[in-house]
Amino acid sequence: MVIEIKELTKKYGRKEVLRGISLQLETDTYGLAGPNGAGKTTLLRLLANVQKPSRGEIFFDEESMRSGRSNGSACLNCFVNRNRFAGKTVEVGYLPQKFGCFPELTVYEQMKYFACLKGVEPRKQNGEILRLLEAVHLEEKAETKCRKLSGGMVRRLGIAQALFGTPRLLLLDEPTVGLDPEERNHFNEIIRRLEGRLTIVLSTHLIEDVRNLCGRLIVMDSGRVLMAGELEQITEAARGRVYEVTKAELEKLEGPFLVRNSVRKSGTELFRVILLGENREMENHRPCEAEIEDGYLALLKGKEAMNEKYL
Amino acid sequence: MRKEISRYFFKSKVYIFLGTAFFCVPYGFAIFFTSLGMTGFSLLHTIARYNFYLCFCLICLTYDYVSSANRNYVKEVSEAYGQRFVYERNAAGFIIAQTVFWNFGMCLLLALCSLRNDGTDYFLAWFPANYACNVLVPQLICVGITFFVSASWNSSRWVMAEILFLFLISPFAEDVVWREKPSVPIDAVWKFFRRPFEILYQNGVWSPDVQNDLQLEGSRISVQIFWLLLLICVGTVAFEKNRRYTVLTGAAACLCLAWALQPGSVYRLNESWDGIRKDFTDYGIYVDSNAYQPLKDPAFEVKEYDLEVSFGRQLSVAGSMEVEAQEACEQFVFTLYHGYQVKELSSQTEGITVSFCQDKDRLLVKTSSQVKKITLNVSYQGYHQKFYSNSRAVMLPGWFPWYPMAGERQIVLEYPEYGDMWGYNPYNRIPEAHIRILSDCALVTNLAEQGDKIYEGDADSITLLGGNLAETQDSVVMDYLPLELYAGYGTEEFIVKQRQEYQEALRKLKQVYGVDCSELENKRLIFASKDMGRNQTNNFLAVFDQYFLAVPNYVTADSLLKYMALEDCENQKRREGSALIGIFLMSYFDDEPEQILQSWRETVQMQLQHPEYFDCTVESPELFLEILETSDSQELVKKAVHYMLHPEEYIDDQEFLESNSSAS
Incomplete structure (x- = not known):
């Protein structure tokens, strides 16, 4: 499935939270990264049709989501209403940033509610619910009331509901927030099993998640896409600019730069810096191997200095 | 889906508590009052008076239940799956079904109450419109408004507007009135602003006017239609229906409101x-x-x-x-x-x-x-x-x-x-x-x-009366107020009682008080509701050439005597100057003469003990007390009534007393 986003703009009053975003998403796992307020959640909400764009359009396999208008051929009915289009069901799995459940229902009942929302046939509901609860390791909690679940368990329940049916587009807004390392690993497993079968867009603050799960990364800031591409391409943004320097060298460093972290090697504290701006390099130093985090940070912090070629 | 949503209702203790209270408390009171013998109309009036609190309960229940998906972060998922308002619609549908069920039960109770306790079979004539306008429709409006408030994404922001709405429809807002005319016409602004919120029965502190029933004037009904149309209008926007419907319903709602704001005759106590x-x-x-x-x-x-x-x-x-x-x-x-x-x-x-x-x-x-x-x-x-x-x-x-x-x-x-x-x-x-x-x-x-x-x-x-009145075939009693009658006191009993009271009043006037009542005989009785005279000194009775216009049970010797005394304006000044007539006018002339004398005795003794309480006191209280002790009670009352009606025949109180003393 190809999702084409054209000039997508979203305004809340006078505030423009998305500024003419254009993207093309294919069957792959996309990481959506950016600082708070970058517009990640809004983009996901627009993709999930929870909100409507102020301007621009989203096409699913060339079919317009907003007006039901075809990008090329026939004029069609509204795409998202029950996600039906031209007789086939295009299912979306969506885990919002704030996900919750009715506190008085049991996990099973809550899943049944989501199954009904998703239009899962009644005779298939029981099997699907058990399968998904098993997949997120909540099968033992099936009869537990939702109000007794921990934050992590609720998150897992959210992931389970997003996987109902056979979604072709899975939108996950910060899915690993609140998960402990074991749960996170398990989540990674679930996503990996889905890879290659559907389009997954995963909004996150954690580049580690991106590295583990995503083939591509979309970096956003202030309602704009700074860069979208494979992880290698993102890393490329910092290649030749990453150095490890001592404190004394750091103090002498001129021009714009960014300290990512510090490590202790052979008793000396070394600072990992990323040089920002055009054609920067340090004399007498060999640049380190750039990582995806370096590329991400270089994009974010050096967007003005890094020129438009990445935009 | 519906099953899951209703299951959620039944699993929540808060909803069960509120829902049970919503059913049990009013039903319990209805049954209790029915057993006490309250008529169907009085019971409906009681429910209408307290309908605000029922609406309040419904609003709380609806808000909490319908906004539950939003508050618990389930709404966004449902929107993403193309199921806009699916939870809210089903939850509101459940509440509406519950409300309708409640109303059905209450109608049954009222019907039973009416069958058991009413004095006439007038039930169907007054009940449907009064019930719908005073109980059902306000409840549905409240549920409808709360549905839109709680279904919106910003429900917590809109809830302030709902609280304001709740205040404006409440008896508390109704009590905001200016007894004196304010220098700035703030009262007119308030009245104009509040008129659209008069969806509930107004002025619940008074008993209703049984002739007028429970405020079904056109302006009040158009206020209710305004809200219903407004809800449909908002619904067409929320559910993205054809814009034409939005414009049409919005315009119709505005027309209803404009109609409701026109001046008209409404009776609000x-x-x-x-x-x-x-x-x-x-x-x-x-x-x-x-x-x-x-x-x-x-x-x-x-x-x-x-x-x-x-x-x-x-x-x-x-x-x-x-x-x-x-x-x-x-x-x-x-x-x-x-x-x-x-x-x-x-x-x-x-x-x-x-x-x-x-x-x-x-x-x-x-x-x-x-x-x-x-x-x-x-x-x-x-x-x-x-x-x-x-x-x-x-x-x-x-x-x-x-x-x-x-x-x-x-x-x-x-x-x-x-x-x-x-x-x-x-x-x-x-x-x-x-x-x-x-x-x-x-x-x-x-x-x-x-x-x-x-x-x-x-x-x-020219007397014109209309509303909840029924004409009789009787030659004396022309009409009756069916909503006032109760079991054991039906139309026949009413007619018999009023005729008897009329005859008894004339008999007393003639025999006990010695009043010539030839001008009061052979008249027909036209009855109007008590609101003809309520809050006034008199106005409960008026005597015309062919008829009495009266409030039921006011065709009495007492009312007639006072009416006659006040009608004689020629001697008004004399009466005002007489402490004795003041005492006589305060008597209840339907009591036995001995009791009347006793009340005078007590008043004079009170005047002696606390003269500061009285503007005018009897000049010779001892003499008056002596007369009260020594005179024949019936004769003395007769003379007192004569003095009250013809003060011009005595120079003053003293002369009256002296003429009645034993020495004379």
């Missing part, structure tokens, strides 16, 4: 200066003395009235009057209550033109030349705050100038003999005229029905 107290503000009763003045005989009479009356939002009258003067003149002064605006007044008599000027209650008609006889065409429209006249009910007593009365009349009076209280003047009469009334609704009048809604006859007044 609140304490506002321009509400039930309007006349007392207008006539300056608290500022100047407005004691009874004898009517200066006008130099002309209206010989014939031919009026067409219609009752919509207010009273509309159009017709003609045949005026005859003793001597040719060119000015005719009438009295017409200032709430009725004369729209047109012209002459039917050839060669004569007329002009008119309406100044407060005074309607001055000037002719182009002196005439002895003239026929005037007149049309006017308006309403009075208390004496209502709308499509639901009519209360236009014959003594009230809702029709042009010849001469200048007083409409509101101060009655010093009753301790500086006030009331409407029930002594206004017209010289006997031939009257013909054509109405657009069935009425009870002092005139004979000559055809379909045509009433005609010769009379000294």
Whole structure:
């Protein structure tokens, strides 16, 4: 499935939270990264049709989501209403940033509610619910009331509901927030099993998640896409600019730069810096191997200095 | 889906508690009051009075339940799956089903109550509209509004608006009235602002007017239609229906609101200066003395009235009057209550033109030349705050100038003999005229029905009554108020009782009090609701040439004696100056003479102990007490009544006492 986003703009009053975003998403796992307020959640909400764009359009396999208008051929009915289009069901799995459940229902009942929302046939509901609860390791909690679940368990329940049916587009807004390392690993497993079968867009603050799960990364800031591409391409943004320097060298460093972290090697504290701006390099130093985090940070912090070629 | 949503309701303790309270408390009270013998109408009135609290309960329940998906972060998922408002719709549907079920149960209870306790089978005539307007529709409006508030993404922001709405429909907002006219017309602004929120029964602190029933005037119904249309309009926006429907329903809602804001006759027993107290503000009763003045005989009479009356939002009258003067003149002064605006007044008599000027209650008609006889065409429209006249009910007593009365009349009076209280003047009469009334609704009048809604006859007044009244076939009691009757006191019992009371009153007047009541005999009794006189000194009874206009159970010797005493305005000053008459007027003349004497004895003793409590005390209390001890009670009461009615026959109290002392 190809999702084409054209000039997508979203305004809340006078505030423009998305500024003419254009993207093309294919069957792959996309990481959506950016600082708070970058517009990640809004983009996901627009993709999930929870909100409507102020301007621009989203096409699913060339079919317009907003007006039901075809990008090329026939004029069609509204795409998202029950996600039906031209007789086939295009299912979306969506885990919002704030996900919750009715506190008085049991996990099973809550899943049944989501199954009904998703239009899962009644005779298939029981099997699907058990399968998904098993997949997120909540099968033992099936009869537990939702109000007794921990934050992590609720998150897992959210992931389970997003996987109902056979979604072709899975939108996950910060899915690993609140998960402990074991749960996170398990989540990674679930996503990996889905890879290659559907389009997954995963909004996150954690580049580690991106590295583990995503083939591509979309970096956003202030309602704009700074860069979208494979992880290698993102890393490329910092290649030749990453150095490890001592404190004394750091103090002498001129021009714009960014300290990512510090490590202790052979008793000396070394600072990992990323040089920002055009054609920067340090004399007498060999640049380190750039990582995806370096590329991400270089994009974010050096967007003005890094020129438009990445935009 | 529906099953899951309703399961959520039944699993929540809060909802179960609120839901159970919503059912059990009102049902429990309904059953309790039914067992006590309350009539169906009184029970409905009680429910209507407390409907605000039921609506409050429903609003809380609806808000919490419907906004649950939003508050628990389930709504976003549902939107993403193309199921817009699916939870909210189902939850509201569940609440509405529950509300309808509640109402069905309450209707059954009311029907049972009515069957068990009512004195007539009038139930179906009054029940459906009164119930729908006062219980069901306000509840549905509250649920509807709460649905949209709680279904919105910003429900917590909108909830402030809902709290404001709740306040504005509440009895607390209803009680915000200005007893005195404010210098800045803030009250008018408040009234205008609050009118759209009058969806519930207004003024729940008073018992209802059984003739008018529970406020089903057009303006109130159009307020309710306004809200229903507004909800549909908002619904078309929320559910993205055709814009045409939005525009149509929005425009219709605005029209209903505009209609509701038009002035009209509604009867609301609140304490506002321009509400039930309007006349007392207008006539300056608290500022100047407005004691009874004898009517200066006008130099002309209206010989014939031919009026067409219609009752919509207010009273509309159009017709003609045949005026005859003793001597040719060119000015005719009438009295017409200032709430009725004369729209047109012209002459039917050839060669004569007329002009008119309406100044407060005074309607001055000037002719182009002196005439002895003239026929005037007149049309006017308006309403009075208390004496209502709308499509639901009519209360236009014959003594009230809702029709042009010849001469200048007083409409509101101060009655010093009753301790500086006030009331409407029930002594206004017209010289006997031939009257013909054509109405657009069935009425009870002092005139004979000559055809379909045509009433005609010769009379000294025009009394028009309508609403929850029923005519009888009895030769004396003309009508009754079915909503006042109860089990064991049906129509027959009512007629028998009123006839007996009338006969008993006449007997007492003659035999016990020695009053000549030849002018009170052989009259018919027309009954109106208690609201004809409520809050007033008198007005519960008026005697006309052919009939008594009275409130049920007020055709008594006591009422008649006081009515007669006050009617005699010639001797009003004498009565005011007499401490004894003051005591006599405070008596209850339906008691036995011995009891009456006892009440006088107690009053005099009180005057002796606490003279500071009284404006005027008996000059010779010892002598009076001695007379009370030594005289024959029946004889003394008879003499006292005679003194009360004819104070001119004694110089003062002393003479009365001396003439009755044992020594004399």
